Amino acid sequence: MGRGFAARLRPGGWLPAHHDNLIRDDITVRLAGESGEGVISSGDILTTGAARTGYWALTFRTYPAEIRGGPCMYQVRMGTAPVRTQGDAVDLLVCFNQEAFDLHHHELAADGHIVCDAESVKVSPQYESRASEVPLAAIAQEAGGNRRGKNMVSVGLVCGLLGIDTVRIEEMILKRYAHKGDVGESNIKSLRAGFEHARDELPANGHKLGPARSLDEDRLLVSGNQAICLGALHAGLGYYAGYPITPASDILEWLAARLPRFGGVAIQTEDEIAALASVLGASFAGRKAMTATSGPGLSLMAELVGLAGMAEIPAVIVDAQRSGPSTGMPTKTEQSDLNHALFGGHGESPRVVMAPTSVSDCFDVIVEAFNAAEKYQVPVIVLSDQSLSHRLETVARPALGSFDVDERAQPNGQAEANGSYNRYEIRAGGVSPMAVPGNPGAYVSTGIEHDEAGNPHYEPELHTAMMSKRFRKLQPLADHEGRVTITGPEQADVGILGWGSTEGAALEAAEICLDRGLKVSTCYPRVLAPLPTERIRAWADGMGRVIVPELNVTGQFARIARADARVECESVCKATGLPFTAAQIADFITEGTVPADDSGVWLPGMTGEARVG
Amino acid sequence: MADELRVKANTYKSGLKPIWCPGCGDFGVLAAAYRAFAELDLDPDRTVIVSGIGCSSRFPGFVSTYGFHGVHGRALPTAMGVKLANPDLDVIAVGGDGDGFAIGGGHFPHAARRNVDITYIIMNNQTYGLTKGQVSPTSLHEQKSPSTPFGNLEEPMNVLATAIAADCSYVAQGASFRSKELTELIVEGIRHPGFSFIDAFSPCTAFNNTTQEWKEAVYNLPAEHDSSDRAAAFAAALSNEMGIGIYYRHERPTLDGRVLEMQERAPAGSVDELVETFAVRPAEPAITSG
Numbered sequence: 023m024g025r026g027f028a029a030r031l032r033p034g035g036w037l038p039a040h041h042d043n044l045i046r047d048d049i050t051v052r053l054a055g056e057s058g059e060g061v062i063s064s065g066d067i068l069t070t071g072a073a074r075t076g077y078w079a080l081t082f083r084t085y086p087a088e089i090r091g092g093p094c095m096y097q098v099r100m101g102t103a104p105v106r107t108q109g110d111a112v113d114l115l116v117c118f119n120q121e122a123f124d125l126h127h128h129e130l131a132a133d134g135h136i137v138c139d140a141e142s143v144k145v146s147p148q149y150e151s152r153a154s155e156v157p158l159a160a161i162a163q164e165a166g167g168n169r170r171g172k173n174m175v176s177v178g179l180v181c182g183l184l185g186i187d188t189v190r191i192e193e194m195i196l197k198r199y200a201h202k203g204d205v206g207e208s209n210i211k212s213l214r215a216g217f218e219h220a221r222d223e224l225p226a227n228g229h230k231l232g233p234a235r236s237l238d239e240d241r242l243l244v245s246g247n248q249a250i251c252l253g254a255l256h257a258g259l260g261y262y263a264g265y266p267i268t269p270a271s272d273i274l275e276w277l278a279a280r281l282p283r284f285g286g287v288a289i290q291t292e293d294e295i296a297a298l299a300s301v302l303g304a305s306f307a308g309r310k311a312m313t314a315t316s317g318p319g320l321s322l323m324a325e326l327v328g329l330a331g332m333a334e335i336p337a338v339i340v341d342a343q344r345s346g347p348s349t350g351m352p353t354k355t356e357q358s359d360l361n362h363a364l365f366g367g368h369g370e371s372p373r374v375v376m377a378p379t380s381v382s383d384c385f386d387v388i389v390e391a392f393n394a395a396e397k398y399q400v401p402v403i404v405l406s407d408q409s410l411s412h413r414l415e416t417v418a419r420p421a422l423g424s425f426d427v428d429e430r431a432q433p434n435g436q437a438e439a440n441g442s443y444n445r446y447e448i449r450a451g452g453v454s455p456m457a458v459p460g461n462p463g464a465y466v467s468t469g470i471e472h473d474e475a476g477n478p479h480y481e482p483e484l485h486t487a488m489m490s491k492r493f494r495k496l497q498p499l500a501d502h503e504g505r506v507t508i509t510g511p512e513q514a515d516v517g518i519l520g521w522g523s524t525e526g527a528a529l530e531a532a533e534i535c536l537d538r539g540l541k542v543s544t545c546y547p548r549v550l551a552p553l554p555t556e557r558i559r560a561w562a563d564g565m566g567r568v569i570v571p572e573l574n575v576t577g578q579f580a581r582i583a584r585a586d587a588r589v590e591c592e593s594v595c596k597a598t599g600l601p602f603t604a605a606q607i608a609d610f611i612t613e614g615t616v617p618a619d620d621s622g623v624w625l626p627g628m629t630g631e632a633r634v635g
Numbered sequence: 636m637a638d639e640l641r642v643k644a645n646t647y648k649s650g651l652k653p654i655w656c657p658g659c660g661d662f663g664v665l666a667a668a669y670r671a672f673a674e675l676d677l678d679p680d681r682t683v684i685v686s687g688i689g690c691s692s693r694f695p696g697f698v699s700t701y702g703f704h705g706v707h708g709r710a711l712p713t714a715m716g717v718k719l720a721n722p723d724l725d726v727i728a729v730g731g732d733g734d735g736f737a738i739g740g741g742h743f744p745h746a747a748r749r750n751v752d753i754t755y756i757i758m759n760n761q762t763y764g765l766t767k768g769q770v771s772p773t774s775l776h777e778q779k780s781p782s783t784p785f786g787n788l789e790e791p792m793n794v795l796a797t798a799i800a801a802d803c804s805y806v807a808q809g810a811s812f813r814s815k816e817l818t819e820l821i822v823e824g825i826r827h828p829g830f831s832f833i834d835a836f837s838p839c840t841a842f843n844n845t846t847q848e849w850k851e852a853v854y855n856l857p858a859e860h861d862s863s864d865r866a867a868a869f870a871a872a873l874s875n876e877m878g879i880g881i882y883y884r885h886e887r888p889t890l891d892g893r894v895l896e897m898q899e900r901a902p903a904g905s906v907d908e909l910v911e912t913f914a915v916r917p918a919e920p921a922i923t924s925g
Contacts, residue, residue, distance in 0.1 A: 073915045242913040252913075256906045261720050283904025287719055287894045292745040296712035299705065303685065303716025306703055307724065311716070329706050416915060422906060459701040459717070459724055464679050466695050466702035477651055477696065 044229045048101030050109030054126045055118025057094040060173035065096030068177050071191035072100045073243040073416050076234030081414045082108035087352045102232045106526030110605040154224050162212045171212030178216020185230040240419040246384045246410035251276045253388035260309035262288040263297040268352045269411040270342040273314040294319035298326040302335050308458035314340035317359050324367040329469040330401035331371030338391045343407040345599045354599025355408035358574040363403040372492045374402040375551040379525035382417035393428040398495050409601045410523045431455045438463035444474040452495025496552050504549030514543040517565030524571050530604030538612045555587040562589040643673035649699045660837030661691050663811030671821035682725045685714040689731040690765045691758035708739030711746040714753045722891045726753040733763050736772040747801035749890040754824040758837035768842030795872035798832045799883050805831035806883040856880030
């Protein structure tokens, strides 16, 4: 999977002409320029084109929080086999302006290459041998009659350099501009001019991407937020409410356009409190209901999460985490809402917390979240993050039929008919059948402590019994139902214990470590509350040492692993706003050092055996 | 009231005894609600009463319909979720002036402009009863309370004018001690297709006993008041703060109605088809521009 670490260490530079082409299993391309300049659309076209040509792809974007202006970049890693991270270093950097070069050249791989706009970029002397200056706009003007076609020229250049057939991209362009006269033709001319320029004018000895393999698998190109939407619809979503917030807004937008086709509706509420309040109302009334937000919104929802736990109302709450605290860095990623998801709110309210580890896992986890919510009548917080929300990833098409969908238990009709129905009846498993308005069984759903009928009562014995009921019902999730993925040998030198979006980097880090002579196993529970402590401890028993990589400052999950699963572990924290690379985790494991991250500042975990870089 | 209606009204009692203080206005509002439900013959299994937190928010527990006793200030968005999830239900939200206009005040104009078909009854006692007598957004200037020991420095909110400004499609005011009129206002509010707001004077005998004062102060809105005229409604709301009756009423499309229309217009969806829109499909032959 992916190229080995060794490939990255080859002496590089812009190789002499007699050198054979280096055929790579995967290549990382970064396009950088000013926001609004077309960087994102170029990246989307390149990515979609590569995916349609049969490559696996995974994108990574940074962009400013402001609407206009500011630097942005679009990175796509393309491979002949599945790719799980954004790539450790940039193999091909396309710079649309000087700032793009200044900001990104230091992330170039040792043997990477730069293509830059000849009109606006002057590369520093030490990069001259690895850079090609190309008059992007002039080529576009000559080929397509429009200087604005320089984005398409750049896509053509990338394809020409890497050896990607442009036929699929041309097809997309034609379709996209089908009703815009000759715009499509003009774009295709620019694309081809870029491709030909790369072929005829640029050194022919750069890295090429290996041929796309035969396509025996049906794939999608989808973002994490889109996968969440698809999974929610499969699970039977009927009501969605949300308040605009980066990076969750497109869930609201996507569902607003499609939920009515399923007899449902997506409402933009006046705030996140109203969003979750209306979700609980809709769920109480019998619909499967969801909201999605980011950290600040989850903060506002805290009181209602407690109500959902107390009144035992199913609800799914997606938190697409972003860098905090407060407004923080709204367009950057972080895994810093774990504590809030696990413990946020007053009193002790039962909730389930889940975390998807990849774009395809977003689909699986959201279905599991709805199932847990309905089966156990509990709020389920799903911790995604910005890096998953907005990256595009090629994934195997989910086999919808293989995902079971659970429904909540409803009373059988007898008890309601004779008036003996008790909404909060204490049963062994803790789950009580939930009557739905419109049917017999009228009761009051309430956040006040209550007896089995739902009437307010404060007796010590009753409160004890009800607290026990509300927590007891979740135990199966910890015992056996909650999914845990474990890879690698049962006895390994190092175990990587993690949660959420770091899994891709952990899996690739394990391969890098194997190249370096270390056996590494990974363990990624999807359910973080209730935590499958027994299974995690059993796994950890076979590990020489355990490390916990997290995108936060304080090592939130490591603390839980130590306290609840009683696993001795080392915390590896990064809070730069950017995801881990595989090399960063591997270097920590094999070198024992925290490598410097050029993109920002490495911060040590502040608990346990934190390491300072 | 006809005996038959009285018997019918009693069937809406849950059997749980209200926890309110003797003489509390909320008893009167509850009784008027029972009678209104009887008059409308509401089906308890198809009726949901949603509330927040406060003395008056314990209301759903005393009614034999479905109820949702949620968190402080959030009755309206919760009620909207119930109604949009199942528009066949009759949804009634209840609460106090603090619940509705202080902590929950941000939701009121949105419920009104959306015109979701729910009925909202505020039991207005111009105080925080449950927390023992602090001022509320409707408390009068100079009102003394535990939180305003030198008298209230703030001015009260005109909730009727606020509702009319938000284009609330049914704005009425009643009083717990004017049972017949209040029953009628609730009946009309539930019948009204849209967001109906009923501000009910409901004195707190424990912490702000205005019973006698209010009994003397309230009066029926003048017969010539034109409730279909928004400007006249504003004028009445500004000059007749103690008036009882319907200040403003007009019919316009409801959010739940528009949602239903949108759902009916939308072609039936299939998850498989949506998944297909993301398919990469590299195997199919390419179309070239030639």
